[in-house]
Amino acid sequence: MELTSPSEETKKPQKKAVITESVPKIAKIQLVSSHPEVYEPCDDSFLLVDALLADRLNLINQNPKFCLEIGCGSGYVITSLALILSQCNPSTQFFATDINLHAAQTTLQTSANHGIHCEVVVTDIASCLQKRLQKSIDVLVVNPPYVPTPEDEVGAVGIVSSWAGGFNGRTVIDKILDVVDELLSTNGLTYMVALSENDPSEICQVMREKGFGSKIALQRSTEEERLCVIKFWRERETNEVDREITDNGSSLNGWLGRVPFVNSLWKKGNETSNS
Amino acid sequence: MRLLTHNMLSCNIKGVTNGFPLKLEADKWVTKEVDLNADFLRGVFPKIEWPALVAAARALDYGDLPEQADGSMLTSEDFLRRFHHALLELHVEEGALVCPETGRRFPISKGIPNMLLHEDEV
Structure with missing residues (x-):
C-alpha cells in the first residue's frame, strides 16, 4: 500500500472524494427531444444544471421524496436532476410543469430517452398542484421566463412563454416566488435562474421577508447576459426550535433530526463510526 | 400519469x-413495474x-386496495x-x-394531463 504524505492529503480532500464517487451523469444533449415551439437547452439551462451538479452531495443527502421543475421546456434540467439523484435516491419522484403542451410532451420524451420517469402536467406555474403539494417539495428547480418584455407577451402561446418575463423580467418570477413559499418542504431547496436585470439581490430580499435564506449559488456572464442561479431555503426561527425542544422533551435524537445542519453532522459522525 | 399525480391534482378554476x-x-x-421501496411508501402515505x-x-379496474387504510x-x-x-x-x-364541483373535463393525452384553464376560468 502506498503512503501519501498527510500534507498532500489535506490539500486535496475534495478531489479525493470526487474520484471515489462514480462520475455524475446529466442529460445528454443528443438525447434531448426538440420541437419548434420549445426552448432548447441553452446557457441558462447549463448554468442551472452546473449549480445542481456543484451541490449534488447536498441534494443526495436530502434524500428527496418529491422534486419539481416549474417550466420544464425541453426537459434537460429535470432529467439531469433525476440522473444526479438516481443512483443514491432511486425512489425520488419527479414532477414537471409547463404552460406549453409541446414542452410537456418534449420533457416526457427527453426523460424517457434517458430511462427516467417524470410526471408531467400542463399548467400555469404549478397552480393545480399547489393545494395538495403544499410544503411537500424537497427540491424545486426553475429556469423562469426572465427576459424583460412588454407585459402582453407574458404567458403567450408557444415558445414566447419560455422567455417573456414582463416588466424587468419579474412578472412571472414574482409569481413563482409566492409558489416557492407554498410548495417548499421544511428542509427543501430551491434553485432558480435569474438575470442581472431581474435584480437578484431584491429577489433575495423578497424571499428574506418570507423567511427564506438565499445565496447566489453560481453566476456566469455570456456575451448577451449576466446570469446567476439563486438558491433558497427556509430559515428556521429561533422560537420554533425552542418549541420543538420542549415538545420533544428529553428526546435528543428527535430534536437533532429536525435541525438540518446538526442532523448532517450527526449522520456524518455515524457514518464514520460505522466504516 | 401515475395515480400519485392524480392524488396531487386539483381543479383551480376561480x-x-x-x-x-x-x-x-x-x-x-x-x-x-418499478422497484418497491417500503421506506418511501411509508414516508409518502400521510400525504395520500x-x-x-x-x-x-x-377506474383502472384495480380493486385490490382496502376501502380504508391507516398507518x-x-x-x-x-x-x-x-x-x-x-x-x-x-x-x-x-x-x-373531471372537476367534482363544475364538471369541467381536463383531458389526459399521451400520459399528460392538461390542466390549463380558459381565460374566463382564471
Whole structure:
C-alpha cells in the first residue's frame, strides 16, 4: 500500500472524494427531444444544471421524496436532476410543469430517452398542484421566463412563454416566488435562474421577508447576459426550535433530526463510526 | 400519469372550493413495474388521500386496495405491495379528469394531463 504524505492529503480532500464517487451523469444533449415551439437547452439551462451538479452531495443527502421543475421546456434540467439523484435516491419522484403542451410532451420524451420517469402536467406555474403539494417539495428547480418584455407577451402561446418575463423580467418570477413559499418542504431547496436585470439581490430580499435564506449559488456572464442561479431555503426561527425542544422533551435524537445542519453532522459522525 | 399525480391534482378554476379529488375517466392505461421501496411508501402515505386513490385505482379496474387504510397497515408487506402498485405502477395514457364541483373535463393525452384553464376560468 502506498503512503501519501498527510500534507498532500489535506490539500486535496475534495478531489479525493470526487474520484471515489462514480462520475455524475446529466442529460445528454443528443438525447434531448426538440420541437419548434420549445426552448432548447441553452446557457441558462447549463448554468442551472452546473449549480445542481456543484451541490449534488447536498441534494443526495436530502434524500428527496418529491422534486419539481416549474417550466420544464425541453426537459434537460429535470432529467439531469433525476440522473444526479438516481443512483443514491432511486425512489425520488419527479414532477414537471409547463404552460406549453409541446414542452410537456418534449420533457416526457427527453426523460424517457434517458430511462427516467417524470410526471408531467400542463399548467400555469404549478397552480393545480399547489393545494395538495403544499410544503411537500424537497427540491424545486426553475429556469423562469426572465427576459424583460412588454407585459402582453407574458404567458403567450408557444415558445414566447419560455422567455417573456414582463416588466424587468419579474412578472412571472414574482409569481413563482409566492409558489416557492407554498410548495417548499421544511428542509427543501430551491434553485432558480435569474438575470442581472431581474435584480437578484431584491429577489433575495423578497424571499428574506418570507423567511427564506438565499445565496447566489453560481453566476456566469455570456456575451448577451449576466446570469446567476439563486438558491433558497427556509430559515428556521429561533422560537420554533425552542418549541420543538420542549415538545420533544428529553428526546435528543428527535430534536437533532429536525435541525438540518446538526442532523448532517450527526449522520456524518455515524457514518464514520460505522466504516 | 401515475395515480400519485392524480392524488396531487386539483381543479383551480376561480371560485371552485371543492376541486378535489378529480374524477378519473380512463380510456387507456398501462402497467410499468418499478422497484418497491417500503421506506418511501411509508414516508409518502400521510400525504395520500386514500379514498381518492381507491377510486382512481378502480377506474383502472384495480380493486385490490382496502376501502380504508391507516398507518398501522404499513407493516404489512401485502398492503405495501398493493399500495405501491396502485400509486406508482399504473399509468393513465388517455382519458380525462373531471372537476367534482363544475364538471369541467381536463383531458389526459399521451400520459399528460392538461390542466390549463380558459381565460374566463382564471
